[in-house]
Amino acid sequence: MSKAGRPEAIVRPRAGERAFEVERLEPDPALAEFVDYYWLVRWNVSGQHRQQVVPQPRVHVAAEDGRLFVHGVSREPFFRTLTGVGHVLGAAFHPGGFRALLKGSVGAISGTVRTAEDVLGHDDRTAAERILATSETAEIVPVLDAYLLACEPEPDPTGREATDLVNEAQQRSDIVRAEQLAQHAGLSLRSLQRLFASHVGIGPKWVIQRSRILDATAAAHSGEPVDWSELAAQLGFSDQAHLTRAFTQVVGTSPATYRRDPGTAG
Numbered sequence: 001m002s003k004a005g006r007p008e009a010i011v012r013p014r015a016g017e018r019a020f021e022v023e024r025l026e027p028d029p030a031l032a033e034f035v036d037y038y039w040l041v042r043w044n045v046s047g048q049h050r051q052q053v054v055p056q057p058r059v060h061v062a063a064e065d066g067r068l069f070v071h072g073v074s075r076e077p078f079f080r081t082l083t084g085v086g087h088v089l090g091a092a093f094h095p096g097g098f099r100a101l102l103k104g105s106v107g108a109i110s111g112t113v114r115t116a117e118d119v120l121g122h123d124d125r126t127a128a129e130r131i132l133a134t135s136e137t138a139e140i141v142p143v144l145d146a147y148l149l150a151c152e153p154e155p156d157p158t159g160r161e162a163t164d165l166v167n168e169a170q171q172r173s174d175i176v177r178a179e180q181l182a183q184h185a186g187l188s189l190r191s192l193q194r195l196f197a198s199h200v201g202i203g204p205k206w207v208i209q210r211s212r213i214l215d216a217t218a219a220a221h222s223g224e225p226v227d228w229s230e231l232a233a234q235l236g237f238s239d240q241a242h243l244t245r246a247f248t249q250v251v252g253t254s255p256a257t258y259r260r261d262p263g264t265a266g
Contacts, residue, residue, distance in 0.1 A: 005037060005092055006170070008218040011052035011251060015263030019049035019082060025137060027091065028145040033160065034097035034153050038144065042087045042135055049082045054214060054250055057166055057200050057207045059098040059106065061116060061148070062090030063131040063140075068116035068124035068147065072109035073201040077252065087135040089144060095207075096162030096199040100153035106201035120151050161185075162199035165192075169204070170211045176236025178204040212236060213250050216243060220259040228255050 005024070010016055020043035027035040036058070043049070055078050060071040099106050101120060109119060116124040127147040131140045165185055169175050175184070181204050182192040196204050212235040219226045232243035247255045258264055 005039075006056060006214050006218075008214050008221055009054040009056055011054060011217075012261060012263035013221060014265060016049075016051055019043055019045045019051070023137070025141055027141075028149065031145065031148055031153070033155060034093060034100050035148065036092050036094045036097070038089060038091050038141060040087065040089050040135065040137065040140075043082045044085045045082050047083075051080050051082060052252070053078045053080070054210070054217065056210065056214075057095045057202055059093045059109070059201065060090050061093075061144075062088055063128045063144070064088045066125070066128055066132065068128045068131075070109060070112075070114050070116050070119040072106070072112045072114075074111050075202070075206070076111070077250070087132075089131050089135075089140050091144060091148065094159070094163040095166035096156070096159035096164075098201075099159055099199050100156045101148065101151040105198045107197040110201040116147070122147065122150055156199075158195070159199050162195055165195075165204075166200060166207055169208045170214075173212065173215055173235055175208060176212065178208060181208065209246060210250070213247055216247055216255055217251065217258075220255060221265050223265040226255070226259060 007013070010022075020041055023040040023042075025038040025040060026032075027038055055074045055076070057073055059073060062069055062071065102109070116122065124147065127143050130143045134140060165181060168184060169181055175181055178192065179189055182189045185192060187195070192204050196202065196207065200207065215235055216231060219231055228243065229240040232240045235243065237243040237246065244254045247258070251258055253261075
């Protein structure tokens with residue numbers, strides 16, 4: 001995947017553009033094996049803006065509310081309410097990249113939000129204070145670099161394998177079942193499941209379906225007409241109703257309704 005990640009994970013992006021801006025940044029080269037990109041969100045809103053983001057199979061570490069927080073992979077919808085003026089700097093890890101810092105199973109932190117000190121054993125207060133004091137990129141990115149490097153991540157070939165397999169599932173819309181990904185990897189299904197539990201924090205079946213839902217979200221964001229029945233077949237859903245159920249569970253509304261929302265596409 002590109003350093004932009006999957007921007008289609010931002011729900012109703014046209015509405016979001018009026019409230020905040022997102023900048024994606026490179027981490028220190030020594031972190032590149034583990035961290036895909038940094039993201040810096042700046043906002044200036046009158047009143048409130050409630051933003052939804054579709055969770056993906058990657059861990060994030062973000063400076064907010066005076067601490068660095070580790071966001072494990074979550075099955076639940078993610079919402080954040082923005083008020084006034086502010087910013088958040090976060091690190092989006094490669095799908096298999098966080099274990100090198102955690103030095104344990106990533107599945108152990110799935111569905112949790114905990115301080116970085118709690119998860120990684122390094123006091124995060126000073127780093128968070130410096131990051132939240134200014135939104136100047138040149139000042140805050142080195143602070144996050146230094147904190148993550150202090151965790152002493154070491155090269156992890158198995159983590160790279162897990163990342164490559166998640167990327168394969170994301171890039172190939174013809175992969176619709178975990179058995180297909182296991183065959184591509186030359187692994188048994190059980191071995192693939194263990195690899196994902198340990199290094200990604202969630203199973204391959206979830207990763208594949210989430211990838212196909214994001215493909216559908218990207219189609220809605222394109223502004224082009226969409227034949228949802230045809231797209232459902234292309235993405236491996238049994239029929240349009242199956243796609244609608246899965247999409248609604250993740251996004252909160254049907255694909256067709258989401259596509260028509262003025263906050264979705266221009």
